[in-house]
Amino acid sequence: MADHLAALIRFQLDSLLMYSAQITRANPTCIVLLVDQSGSMADPFSGDNATKKADFVAEVVNHTLHDLVIRCTKTEEVRNYYHISIIGYGRNVGSAFGGPLGARNLVPISQVADYPLQVKSSYKRVPDGAGGWVEIPIRFPVWLHPTAEGKTPMCEALTLVKDTLEKWLSEHPRGFPPTVLHLTDGESSDGDPDYIGRQIVSLRTDDGPVLLFNCHISSQRKRKVEYPADESDLPDAFARTLFHISSPLPGNFLAAAAQLGVQTVENSRGFVFNGDPSSIVQFYEIGTSLTGMTPYRWMDDRTESA
Amino acid sequence: MMSPLKTASPDLIVRHVLLPKAGHTLAECEDAFACNRTTMRFAVADGATESFDSASWAQRLATKWVNTSGLLTTEEFWSWLKNEGQAHNDSWNRQDLPWYSMEKRQAGSFAAFVGVEIQIGREAKWKAIALGDSCFVQSRNGNVEVVFPVSSSAGFGSAPILAPSFADVNPHALSAIALQSGDILAGDRILLLSDAIAAWYLSSCEKQDHKTTSAFDDLLNDGDEAAIANFLELERSPGRLKDDDVAIVCLEF
Numbered sequence: 408m409a410d411h412l413a414a415l416i417r418f419q420l421d422s423l424l425m426y427s428a429q430i431t432r433a434n435p436t437c438i439v440l441l442v443d444q445s446g447s448m449a450d451p452f453s454g455d456n457a458t459k460k461a462d463f464v465a466e467v468v469n470h471t472l473h474d475l476v477i478r479c480t481k482t483e484e485v486r487n488y489y490h491i492s493i494i495g496y497g498r499n500v501g502s503a504f505g506g507p508l509g510a511r512n513l514v515p516i517s518q519v520a521d522y523p524l525q526v527k528s529s530y531k532r533v534p535d536g537a538g539g540w541v542e543i544p545i546r547f548p549v550w551l552h553p554t555a556e557g558k559t560p561m562c563e564a565l566t567l568v569k570d571t572l573e574k575w576l577s578e579h580p581r582g583f584p585p586t587v588l589h590l591t592d593g594e595s596s597d598g599d600p601d602y603i604g605r606q607i608v609s610l611r612t613d614d615g616p617v618l619l620f621n622c623h624i625s626s627q628r629k630r631k632v633e634y635p636a637d638e639s640d641l642p643d644a645f646a647r648t649l650f651h652i653s654s655p656l657p658g659n660f661l662a663a664a665a666q667l668g669v670q671t672v673e674n675s676r677g678f679v680f681n682g683d684p685s686s687i688v689q690f691y692e693i694g695t696s697l698t699g700m701t702p703y704r705w706m707d708d709r710t711e712s713a
Numbered sequence: 714m715m716s717p718l719k720t721a722s723p724d725l726i727v728r729h730v731l732l733p734k735a736g737h738t739l740a741e742c743e744d745a746f747a748c749n750r751t752t753m754r755f756a757v758a759d760g761a762t763e764s765f766d767s768a769s770w771a772q773r774l775a776t777k778w779v780n781t782s783g784l785l786t787t788e789e790f791w792s793w794l795k796n797e798g799q800a801h802n803d804s805w806n807r808q809d810l811p812w813y814s815m816e817k818r819q820a821g822s823f824a825a826f827v828g829v830e831i832q833i834g835r836e837a838k839w840k841a842i843a844l845g846d847s848c849f850v851q852s853r854n855g856n857v858e859v860v861f862p863v864s865s866s867a868g869f870g871s872a873p874i875l876a877p878s879f880a881d882v883n884p885h886a887l888s889a890i891a892l893q894s895g896d897i898l899a900g901d902r903i904l905l906l907s908d909a910i911a912a913w914y915l916s917s918c919e920k921q922d923h924k925t926t927s928a929f930d931d932l933l934n935d936g937d938e939a940a941i942a943n944f945l946e947l948e949r950s951p952g953r954l955k956d957d958d959v960a961i962v963c964l965e966f
Contacts, residue, residue: 429956431736433736473816476813477813477816477817478763480765480813480814480816480817482765482766482814482817483810483811483814485813520811520813521811523812526812533882534882535881535882537881543819544815545816545819546812546815546816548812
């Protein structure tokens with residue numbers, strides 16, 4: 408009994424100490440954006456028939472990468488606090504980076520910054536401090552173009568994520584564990600992802616296991632379930648499978664969710680089912696909050712864009 | 714890794730310490746201090762790591778403030794901050810910056826600031842001004858008498874309102890400017906501290922950890938820079954002192 412109690416206390420203490428490593432250039436972390444690019448991603452989204460799911464997801468991914476680059480920018484230098492992977496799956500499974508980044512599965516954030524496919528320009532209205540507004544130029548780098556072709560080879564994609572992470576972890580055994588943000592709109596076409604998902608979350612650094620968060624989106628206005636702590640509200644077996652391979656949200660991520668007004672509880676998992684556009688935005692903001700950095704409120708900026 | 718400590722006139726002994734984060738060089742340090750014995754002004758500023766060119770913004774604030782007079786009212790300080798911010802922002806008004814630097818620059822630079830002016834005379838006095846979480850601490854007979862603008866170790870950790878280089882688009886910072894004044898007796902000590910060392914020092918005082926505070930006080934009195942660096946490194950390793958840049962200005966009367 409005493410041994411059991413001691414083990415329980417040790418587990419609780421370990422849990423408190425996990426996901427607390429400082430992210431530095433010597434101990435960077437890794438962020439994997441795993442994106443479903445199957446044919447169904449060409450379906451309309453958000454009640455707006457002109458916007459496809461793939462369009463919206465590509466836009467959010469590009470804004471997320473923009474945010475991560477800006478966080479790492481020190482004046483004229485981008486420091487390599489993060490190593491970034493974008494893996495797409497649909498007709499093909501592999502790196503979704505293009506241009507000079509080619510087919511590389513993992514890229515230091517400084518190279519992500521230097522090699523977008525293009526940089527679009529626009530203007531943003533900001534308060535001028537005297538009760539008026541002023542327009543300032545803003546830049547939208549693009550790394551990911553919308554793609555929607557083929558089936559949903561989720562297991563093959565997760566296997567590539569596992570292989571990529573195993574290699575990265577062998578070189579970076581210490582520090583904040585990798586985070587995998589997986590977005591999909593449908594069931595796997597190449598088998599049950601449960602086994603490979605569990606393998607991914609069994610990988611770890613000395614600061615804790617790899618974090619795998621899953622966001623399932625739907626064009627239909629079905630009831631969405633966001634960050635559940637148990638399976639009771641999940642509608643089917645596929646939802647339960649994704650729930651099982653979703654990591655609990657560590658404290659810093661829960662705090663980021665609260666900052667965004669997203670309701671969570673202590674054991675909430677990084678999991679969304681039947682998500683809508685706002686779910687996607689919040690999913691990436693919470694999923695990249697890491698050690699508690701303030702989420703970059705790009706949606707607010709966008710609404711002020713000229 | 715530290716700047717040289719100085720010993721000043723018999724009336725006032727001034728010491729200062731600048732220590733970067735573990736594994737970083739002094740050139741990467743985003744904390745700054747400035748001392749001017751002619752104006753009798755002393756300042757510490759702490760550039761916000763996530764903001765654009767925060768190190769030179771912090772250094773500008775500290776250096777320019779000690780080398781001028783006045784600026785000890787909210788209105789004067791705010792007006793001065795706008796002008797200094799304009800000069801700082803203009804120094805980066807280039808078209809050849811990469812897209813990410815241009816984006817980051819648009820949000821501006823941010824730093825915590827605390828400055829004190831000493832009036833030595835028959836009745837010595839101090840006036841201090843602060844914006845952010847760099848702290849002024851006055852001790853008398855070994856007891857902390859005045860702490861501001863953060864009053865306890867629990868006050869650190871949240872996102873403080875800092876001195877912005879774009880003051881016009883951060884008007885809320887105006888109301889966060891803190892002013893205080895007091896008298897000075899022989900034997901008093903004033904510390905200007907950036908946030909991490911301030912949080913550590915106040916926490917040690919609150920816990921009545923006399924062993925730690927006495928050791929720190931003795932090291933400051935000795936002025937042995939290597940010993941202070943070693944001591945702070947030892948406090949960092951178990952996490953008692955957050956691994957952050959450290960700036961200290963110590964005035965002994």
